[in-house]
Amino acid sequence: MATPKSDTITSGMPQAEKKKNSPLAYIRKNYILYLFLLPAIILVFVFNYIPMYGVTIAFKDFSPLKGIAASEWVGLEHFRKFLESPNFQQIFVNTIKLSTFELLLGFPVPIILALMLNQVRRAGIKKNIQLVIYAPHFISVVVIAGMIFIFLSPAGPLNALLGLVLDRPVSFMSEPGYFRTIFIASGIWQGAGFASIIYVAALSNVDPQLHDAATIDGASLLQRIRHIDLQTLKPTMTVLFILAVGGIMTIGFEKAYLLQTSMNLPASEIIDTYVYKRGLQAADWSFGAAIGLFNSVISLILLVTVNFIVKKVNGETLY
Amino acid sequence: MNNKLINNSKTDRFILFLNKIVLSLIVLIVTVPLLYVLLGSFLQPDVLLTRGISFDPSHWTIDGYVRIFQDGTIMRGFFNSIIYATGFTLVAIVFTIMAGYSLSVDGLVGKKAIMIYFIFTMFFNGGMVPTYLLVRELGMLNTPWAIILPGAITVWNIILARTYFKGLPVALKEAAMIDGASDTRIFLSIILPLSKPIIFVLALYSFIGQWNAYFNAMIYLEDRSLYPLQLILRDILIQNEVQPGMIGDQMARAELQRLAEMIKYSAIVIASLPLMIMYPFFQKYFEKGVMVGSLK
Numbered sequence: 110m111a112t113p114k115s116d117t118i119t120s121g122m123p124q125a126e127k128k129k130n131s132p133l134a135y136i137r138k139n140y141i142l143y144l145f146l147l148p149a150i151i152l153v154f155v156f157n158y159i160p161m162y163g164v165t166i167a168f169k170d171f172s173p174l175k176g177i178a179a180s181e182w183v184g185l186e187h188f189r190k191f192l193e194s195p196n197f198q199q200i201f202v203n204t205i206k207l208s209t210f211e212l213l214l215g216f217p218v219p220i221i222l223a224l225m226l227n228q229v230r231r232a233g234i235k236k237n238i239q240l241v242i243y244a245p246h247f248i249s250v251v252v253i254a255g256m257i258f259i260f261l262s263p264a265g266p267l268n269a270l271l272g273l274v275l276d277r278p279v280s281f282m283s284e285p286g287y288f289r290t291i292f293i294a295s296g297i298w299q300g301a302g303f304a305s306i307i308y309v310a311a312l313s314n315v316d317p318q319l320h321d322a323a324t325i326d327g328a329s330l331l332q333r334i335r336h337i338d339l340q341t342l343k344p345t346m347t348v349l350f351i352l353a354v355g356g357i358m359t360i361g362f363e364k365a366y367l368l369q370t371s372m373n374l375p376a377s378e379i380i381d382t383y384v385y386k387r388g389l390q391a392a393d394w395s396f397g398a399a400i401g402l403f404n405s406v407i408s409l410i411l412l413v414t415v416n417f418i419v420k421k422v423n424g425e426t427l428y
Numbered sequence: 429m430n431n432k433l434i435n436n437s438k439t440d441r442f443i444l445f446l447n448k449i450v451l452s453l454i455v456l457i458v459t460v461p462l463l464y465v466l467l468g469s470f471l472q473p474d475v476l477l478t479r480g481i482s483f484d485p486s487h488w489t490i491d492g493y494v495r496i497f498q499d500g501t502i503m504r505g506f507f508n509s510i511i512y513a514t515g516f517t518l519v520a521i522v523f524t525i526m527a528g529y530s531l532s533v534d535g536l537v538g539k540k541a542i543m544i545y546f547i548f549t550m551f552f553n554g555g556m557v558p559t560y561l562l563v564r565e566l567g568m569l570n571t572p573w574a575i576i577l578p579g580a581i582t583v584w585n586i587i588l589a590r591t592y593f594k595g596l597p598v599a600l601k602e603a604a605m606i607d608g609a610s611d612t613r614i615f616l617s618i619i620l621p622l623s624k625p626i627i628f629v630l631a632l633y634s635f636i637g638q639w640n641a642y643f644n645a646m647i648y649l650e651d652r653s654l655y656p657l658q659l660i661l662r663d664i665l666i667q668n669e670v671q672p673g674m675i676g677d678q679m680a681r682a683e684l685q686r687l688a689e690m691i692k693y694s695a696i697v698i699a700s701l702p703l704m705i706m707y708p709f710f711q712k713y714f715e716k717g718v719m720v721g722s723l724k
Binding site: 132135136139141142143145146148149150152153155156157158159160161162163164166173177222225226228229238239240241242243244245247248249250251252254255256258259260264266269298302303306307310329330331355363366367381384385388389394397398401402404405409412 | 437439440443444447448450451454455457458459461462464465477480522523524526527529530531533535536537538542545546549551552553554555556557558559560561562566577578579580581583586610611612615636639640641642643647658659661662664665666689692693695696699700703704707708711714715718
């Protein structure tokens with residue numbers, strides 16, 4: 110590394126010794142390292158920080174003609190409008206329900222999968238199972254949504270099966286009551302296998318002697334899974350759980366939008382799809398930005414709170 | 429593991445047996461829908477709708493594929509997607525690796541501040557509307573830049589790259605330094621050759637992520653000739669729009685609908701097959717990527 114110490118070794122000049130504490134001298138000497146950082150810093154500034162300034166339009170009446178700076182301040186007007194709008198309660202509850210259920214139902218599946226895979230003794234078979242269950246992860250969200258429409262259409266294969274018991278096809282996609290189930294089940298189908306990679310990797314680090322010792326002491330398989338395997342996974346589970354809770358308000362918005370039909374909106378309209386429709390499609394810029402900001406702030410609060418609680422409970426933390 | 433010798437009680441063996449059954453079921457649940465679509469794409473639509481999957485060769489057809497290739501819309505989308513995903517991956521990889529390397533250097537002045545600058549964006553962002561307004565302001569609406577530049581830098585990837593570089597043996601770098609090699613030299617001729625795995629992992633993630641994305645294209649692109657594959661697919665699969673070039677002129681409505689159904693199956697196969705075929709070769713890299721990430 111280009112530390113000041115090696116600097117003196119290479120140049121062997123006494124002045125370098127004197128300069129070693131000056132940050133400016135360090136920067137001048139290692140300017141290449143900063144040049145390397147520059148493109149990333151600029152791109153993040155443009156596409157992440159400028160929109161953060163842009164979010165001030167949530168407190169203004171933005172007009173594209175006047176620009177952001179010259180538009181008039183209206184304070185919390187847009188937030189008030191959103192909170193008081195008749196849609197608010199439904200959209201908010203939909204968002205919370207969809208993501209909470211998805212988290213609670215989806216989170217344990219990869220863990221269970223990894224524990225099950227870990228019991229497969231023959232490496233070849235295990236590899237092949239993994240190969241198959243990772244596959245859906247690589248299918249695009251548009252194709253997944255397309256497949257859902259095909260499989261669940263009134264003339265589709267699922268209804269053909271159900272036709273053996275029911276006398277009339279179920280129109281899954283236009284019935285709000287089915288939306289969350291479809292969304293979550295398809296999410297597990299697509300993602301659980303791939304999400305298990307990280308747990309499988311963690312389990313492969315378990316010392317087999319631990320299991321042998323426990324077996325000699327008379328521990329049953331389930332006891333060993335509970336006291337050895339699950340304990341190994343705990344740190345990984347904690348970090349992933351915190352991250353998942355932090356992302357709870359932004360979960361799966363691209364898929365939700367694709368799966369929306371005019372009939373299932375009462376269950377499928379979530380905050381992000383609403384932001385898109387009001388903010389971009391209807392060009393109600395300030396209102397859209399305000400709802401988006403409302404969403405980000407809730408995410409941030411959730412992330413910090415969960416991190417705090419988890420830290421209190423078992424000492425693991427994300428940052 | 430020689431557990432086989434020491435265990436097992438009857439319950440244990442029963443549980444292991446159950447485990448095999450459930451895993452086989454899971455494999456079935458994953459594969460059956462995929463096979464259904466694959467086989468369905470080769471079946472005449474009326475047969476598929478009325479009788480389901482059939483193995484009678486007289487029911488087979490490649491009409492769906494022929495129509496897709498004839499029309500060209502999907503092929504153009506395919507081509508656009510390759511350009512977008514390649515451009516996006518290049519920008520992402522080059523800049524991410526460079527930044528990750530600098531941040532891995534011990535004693536870099538201002539490292540902490542720069543890390544905070546990056547990490548802050550993981551917790552808070554301006555959101556959809558301000559980002560859209562920015563892209564519009566920059567004059568990038570309806571240009572490939574709107575797809576390639578925003579989102580190319582992912583802070584998470586920079587952290588991954590940095591973690592990887594930190595794990596490289598220091599001795600090599602120090603030896604080069606004593607020989608008087610510059611930072612650029614060290615980076616190009618010592619670090620980069622050792623970094624193929626992380627470059628490959630990041631490139632795969634970026635490319636596949638961009639290949640499968642539709643949302644940015646939907647909000648930023650208007651011109652249909654610029655549409656990536658996923659957006660074309662959305663029209664066909666979700667909006668039920670059939671491209672005029674895919675069907676002849678005078679067709680009855682019912683016939684049209686059946687054809688549209690068949691084109692859906694073929695379109696899904698064409699869009700998904702390349703990744704499905706390629707990913708087993710890359711499987712170990714995905715696993716490696718997850719491992720680097722879990723070290724943090």
